[in-house]
Amino acid sequence: MVARRLRMGLIGGGPGSFIGPVHRIAAELDREIELVAGAFSSSAEKSKIAGETYRIDPARAYPDIATMLASEAAREDGIDFVAITTPNHMHLPAAKAALEAGIAVICDKPATTTLAQAHELAAIIEKAGKPFALTYTYSGYPLVREARARIAAGALGTIRKVTVEYPQGWLSKPDTGKQAEWRGDPSRSGVGGCIADIGVHAFHLAEFITGLRVTRLLADLGTVVEGRAVDDDCQMFLRFDNGARGSLLASQIAVGERNGLSIRIYGEKAALRWRQEEPNQLWIFHDDGRSELVQAGDPALGSDAQWASRTPGGHPEGYLEAFANLYRDFARMLRGEEGALVPGIEDGLRGMALIETAVAASAAGAGWVDFTV
Numbered sequence: 001m002v003a004r005r006l007r008m009g010l011i012g013g014g015p016g017s018f019i020g021p022v023h024r025i026a027a028e029l030d031r032e033i034e035l036v037a038g039a040f041s042s043s044a045e046k047s048k049i050a051g052e053t054y055r056i057d058p059a060r061a062y063p064d065i066a067t068m069l070a071s072e073a074a075r076e077d078g079i080d081f082v083a084i085t086t087p088n089h090m091h092l093p094a095a096k097a098a099l100e101a102g103i104a105v106i107c108d109k110p111a112t113t114t115l116a117q118a119h120e121l122a123a124i125i126e127k128a129g130k131p132f133a134l135t136y137t138y139s140g141y142p143l144v145r146e147a148r149a150r151i152a153a154g155a156l157g158t159i160r161k162v163t164v165e166y167p168q169g170w171l172s173k174p175d176t177g178k179q180a181e182w183r184g185d186p187s188r189s190g191v192g193g194c195i196a197d198i199g200v201h202a203f204h205l206a207e208f209i210t211g212l213r214v215t216r217l218l219a220d221l222g223t224v225v226e227g228r229a230v231d232d233d234c235q236m237f238l239r240f241d242n243g244a245r246g247s248l249l250a251s252q253i254a255v256g257e258r259n260g261l262s263i264r265i266y267g268e269k270a271a272l273r274w275r276q277e278e279p280n281q282l283w284i285f286h287d288d289g290r291s292e293l294v295q296a297g298d299p300a301l302g303s304d305a306q307w308a309s310r311t312p313g314g315h316p317e318g319y320l321e322a323f324a325n326l327y328r329d330f331a332r333m334l335r336g337e338e339g340a341l342v343p344g345i346e347d348g349l350r351g352m353a354l355i356e357t358a359v360a361a362s363a364a365g366a367g368w369v370d371f372t373v
Contacts, residue, residue: 006331007036009068009079009103011094012086014041014050016178019108020085023135024054026323027083032331036060037079039068065094069101080334081131084108087182088189088196092117099128106133106330110200110355111348113190115373118352122345131333133326133342134351136204138261140322140329142296143282145341146305147265147272148209155284156267159210162238162246164263166202167254171232174225184228192355193230195221198261199250199358200351204343205263206248207350212240218368219358224253236358237368280316304341349373 008027013020020040027033037060040050044063051061062068072078081104084094092112095105111134112118125132138144151159171180171194182188183197190196207213216239221231232253238246251257261276273283280296294301297313308325311317329342353373361369 005031006033006080006334007077008033009072009082010035010038010040010054011065011068011082011084011098012040012090013038013054014043014046015053017085018179020050022320022323023083023085023327025320027327029320029324030328030331032328036077037068037072038062039065065097069097069103073101079103081106081330088113089187092121095121095132096124099124099130099132102128102130104131104334106135106327106342109134109136109204109343109348110190110192110196110351111345112352113188115349115352115356118345118349122349125345131330132345133330133333134344134348135323135326136201136208136343136347137319137323137326138201138205138276139208139341139343140308140325141274141276141279142301142305142308142317142322142325143274143279143294144205144209144322145308146294146301147274147282148211149302149304150272150284151209151265151267152211155270156265156272157269159212159240159242159244159265159267161244161266162206162210162212162240162263163265164202164206164246164248165260166198166250166262167257167260168198168252169255169257171225171252172255174227184230186229189230190355191230191359193223193228194232194250194252195234195358196230196355198252199234199248200354202248202250202261202263203354204347204351205261206238206246208343208347209263210240210244210265212242212244213350214238214246214354214371215241216368217354217358217361217371219362221358221362231359231362234358234362239368279318279322307339 039062040047082098084107219236221234224233233251235249264273271285282294284292329340332340
């Protein structure tokens, strides 16, 4: 078991990146991990600048991934794992290089740009025998984990209906900014736009909380803003493996919306509701008419939610803390400890299958189709 702080190498996260700094903050929040090295950009100069921003040893801000992996392997204090925060098209080559060098990987979602690549990555992970995790951030919220535990314990009874929504408005107009640019380029994002960026988050949340698996879907994806090469708005009906019906809405052209991920789950005995913009409240609605408000920090929370909480009730925790929970779980895995709830390659395979199935079915007007991985 590793008693010291784990050493992280960051791939991506160069100048102008949003998610790279988020990974660094989340990883270091609990003092389990420290960022010590990185190949932050395909530009050696930008990688050097990023290294200065992150305040690491200048000698460990590398010009490319191969140089970082080789150089860190030669050090007694080399990295224990890499975090991949690049556009989607670099996920497979970066993960492959690290895993084949014997280095564990935590990676942004989606896992790759195609389902075939995700299967290739799964084979690489199995052969390497090293931990691999995906940052489906919202599974790190304490009350999301509480909802999952209550459903698993039968508090809602048989699940009948699941409604999950993820509206944003930041792409409601043409945008050539860095974050929008690569997401709208199929050579970097893959065939999916909105569905790959936020739709998979909604999909993962529905399966993570309920414990159910989608078996069929009917998808309607569209490109609303003229000139885009990928979808920016999508909706679909879902069927789950227990027969429950569901719906998923994801949109990035919903004017006025910020980050409106929410989920409602209806069972035979009760229902629940959680909203990402109010993450410290979980509502339970009972079939006798009672409404129960469960709040972050409540002493009656289950063990998974308590472990994911850092502050007493009334002290709000949010996105960065949820992200940090995934890193703390990943540190558990690397240390050989039990109890980690961090998503892995199976979640990545299902996410990629969702993207490709939905895009193809919508384009063909296929109606209901089977969902398989």
